Amino acid sequence: MADPTTAPATPTTPARPRRALPLRAELRRQLRRRRTQAVGWVLLLLPLVLVGAFALGSDDDGGPATGARGFVDLAQESGANLTVFTLFASTGFLLVVLVALFAGDAVPSEASWSTLRYLLAAPVPRGRLLRQKLVVAALSSLTALVALPVWTLLVGGVAYGWGPYVGPTGDQIGWPQLLGRFAVVVVYLAVQLSVVGALAFALGVLTDAPLAAVGGAVLLMILSAILDTITALGDLRQGLPGHYAFAWADALSPTVDWSGMASGALWSVGYAVVLVSLGAWHFRRKDVTS
Template sequence: MKAGAANGATANGTTATAAGAASTAVAERESAPTGAAPETAPGYRPRHTLPLRVEAVRQLSRRRTLVVYGILAALPFILIAAFAIGGDPDERGGNGRISLIDTATASGLNFAMACVFVSAGFLLVVPVALFCGDTVASEASWSSLRYLLASPVPRSRLLLSKLTVALAFSAAAMILLPLVGLLAGTAAYGWGGLELPTGGSLDPGTALVRLSIVVAFVFVSQLVTAGLAFWLSTVTDAPLGAVGGAVGLTIVGNVLDAVTALGDWRQFLPAHWQFAWADALQPQLEWGGMARGAAVSTAYALVLFALAFRHFRAKDVVS
C-alpha cells in the first residue's frame, strides 16, 4: 500500500512538473516580442539564396535572350547594307536639314550615333520590356514560382535578384548596339571625329565620352518601361501580357507627348525627354534637358518598382 501511494505521489509530481513547464513555455512565448524572428535551420542565410550568378545564367541560357542580342548586333550591318544600296547621303539630296542619318557615313562614331538614333524611340524599348516583364511572370507560367519561394527564397530577395539581373541585361543591350555599330562603322567608314548635325565636329576622345553619355541617358530614360514591365510581371501570370502591356503603355506615353494641347503638362511625361540626349551633340555639352528627363524617369521608375515589391509581398502565389 505504501509503495502504491509512493508511486501515485511520484506520478502526480511528474504531471505537475510537466504542466508547470508547459505553462512556463506558454508564458514565455506570449511575453516574447511579436517581431522576433522565427528559428531557422542552421546555416540558412536569406541573403545567400538565389545568387545573382544563378539567375544570370538562367536568363542567358534562354533563347529569347540570344535572339534579342542577335537582332541588336545585326542592326548595324543591316544599316550598312542599306547605305550601300541607297548611296551616300550627300548624293540623295534633302530638304536642307541635316540629321544624324545624313552624317552616318562620315565616321565610325557618326555611324554609332546613327544606330542609337534610329533605335532609341522603339527598338530599345522591346528588350527592356522583355527582360523586366518576363522575369517573374514566366516563373508563374511555368508553375515554378512557388517552388522557388519554398526553397525557401524570401520574396524580397527573389524580386531583387530578378530585377537586378533584368536591369543588367537591359544595360548590356543598350551597350551592345552602339558598340557593334562603332566597330562595324569604323571598318566600313573609317575612324575619325564626330561631325555634329548642328555644324562643327568633336575629336574622337571627346566624341567617345559624348557617346557614353548618350547611352547612359537612353538607359535611364528606359527605366520607366522597366518599371512598368516589372510591376505588370508581378500582377499577371502571362509573360506576354506584362511585356505587351509595358510596350503599349510606352507607346501611349509617346502619343500623349505628341498632343501639343497638353502644353506644359507634357514635361511630366517621360516620353517628352526621350531625345534630350541630343543636347550632348552640341559643341558645348548641355545638361539641362537630360537632367530633367533623368529625374522624371527615375521618379516614375522608383514608384513602379515599389508597387511591384508591395504587391508581390502580399500576393497569394499559387503558380
Template sequence: MTQLPRPWSPVIRRRSLPLRAEIGRQLRRRRTRGVFVVLVLLPLILIGAFALGDDPNDTGPRGFVDLAQESAANLVVFALFASTSFLLVVVVALFCGDPVPSEASWSSLRYLLAAPVRRERLLRQKLLAAGVFSAAALVFLPAWALLVGGVAYGWGPYVGPTGEQIGWPEFGLRLLLITGYLMVSLLVVGAFAFALGVWTDAPLAAVGGAVLLMILSAILDSITALGDLRQALPGHYAYAWADALAPRVDYSDMATGALWSLGYAVVLVAAAVWHFLRKDITS
C-alpha cells in the same frame, strides 16, 4: 554532431537564389540570345541598306540618317537615334517584364518561394539580373555599331547636322554620357514592365504593356494642346541625349528627363514589391 541548418533558417535563405545563378538562368534563355542577335544585326543591316541605296544630291539641311556614312561616330549616333523610341524600349521591357511572370507561367514560382526564397529576395535578384542584361544591351549596341562603323566608314570625327565636328577622344566621352542617359531614361520602361510582371502571370502582357505605354505616351506627346503637361509623360525626354552632341553640352533636358524617369521607377518598383509581398502565389 553538427546540426545542419533547417530549410527555413536565415543561413539557407541568404544562400538561396544567388545572383550568378539567376544571371546564368537568364543567359541560357533563347530570348536573351535572340535580343543580342538582333543587336548584332542592326548595324550590319544599316550598312547594307546604305550600300544598296542611292546617295542623294541634297544640299538642304542634313539629319542623322544623312550623315550616318561620314564616320563610325556618325553611324553609332544614327543607330541609337533609330532604336531609341522602339527597339531599346522592347529590349528593356523584355528583360524586366519577363522574369517573374515566366516563372509563374512555368508553374515554378511557388516552388522557388518554397526553396525557401524570401519574396523580397526573389524580386531583388530578378530585378538585378534584368538590370544587368538591360545595361549590357545598352552598352553593346553602341560599342558594336562603333566597331562596325569604323571598319566600314573609318574613324573620322563626328559631323553634326550644322557642320560642327567633335573629334576623339571628346566624342568617346560624349558617347559615354549618351549611353548613361539612355540607361536612366529607360528605367521607367523597365520599372513599368517589372510592375506589370508582378501583377500578371502572362509574360507577353507585361512586356507588351510597357511597350504600349511608351507608344501611347508618344502619341500624347505629339498633342501640343497638352502644353507643359507633356513634360510629365514617359518618353518625353527620350531624345534629350542629342543635346550631348552640341558644341556646348546643355544638361538641362537630360537632368529633367532623368529625374522624371527615376521618380517613376521608384514609385513603380515600390508598388510592385508592396503587391508581391501580399500576393497569393498559386502559380
C-alpha cells in the same frame, strides 16, 4: 535511460534564405534563355543591316543640298555618325522593347513555368526574389545598351572610317572627347529607360503571362509617345515618361546642354521608384498559386 548504441540525432542544417537564388545562377539562366540569345542576334545584325541598306541605296538621295542635315543623312560620314544614327533609330522602339523584355519577363516567366511557388518555398524571401530578378534585368539591359553602340562603332569604323563625329549643323567632335560624350549618352539612356523597366516589372507581378507584361509596357510607352505629339497639352507633356527620350542628343552638341537630360533623368527615376515600390508592395501580399 537512453540506449547507448543509438547514434545521436544529427541536427538539420537551418535554411539560409540569404544564400538562396544566387545572382550567378540567375545570370547563367538569363544567358541560356532563347530570348536573350535572340536579343544578342538582333544587336549583332542591326549595324550590319544598316551598312548593307546604305550600300544598296542611291547616293543621289544624300539629304538636302542646303541647310542642316539629319542623323540619317550623316550616317555614312564615319563610324561615329553611324553609331549616333543607330541610337537615334533605336531609342523610340527597339530599346524600349529590349528593356521591357528583360524586366517584364522576369517574374511572370517563373509563374508560367510553374516554378514561382517552388522558389518561394525553397525558401526564397519574396524581397530577395524581386531584388535578384531586378538586378539581372538591369544588368542585361545595361549590357545591351553598351553593346549596341560599341559594336556599331566598330562596324561603322570599318565601313566608313574613324573620322570625327559630324553634327547636323556641321560641327565636329573628335576623339577622345567623343568617347566621353558617348558614355554620357549611354548613361542617360540607361536612366531614361529605367521607367520602361519599372513599368514592365510592375505589370509583371500582376500577371502570369510574360507577353502581357512586356506588351503592356511597350503599348503604354507608345501611348505616351502619341500623347506627346499633342501640342494642346502644353507643359503637361513634360510629365510623360518618354517626353525626354531623345534628350541625349544634347550631349553631342559642341556645348553640352544638360537641362533636358536632367529633367528626363528626374522624371524617369521618380516614375521608376514609384512603380517598383508599388510592384514590390503588391507582390509581397500576392497569393502565389501558379
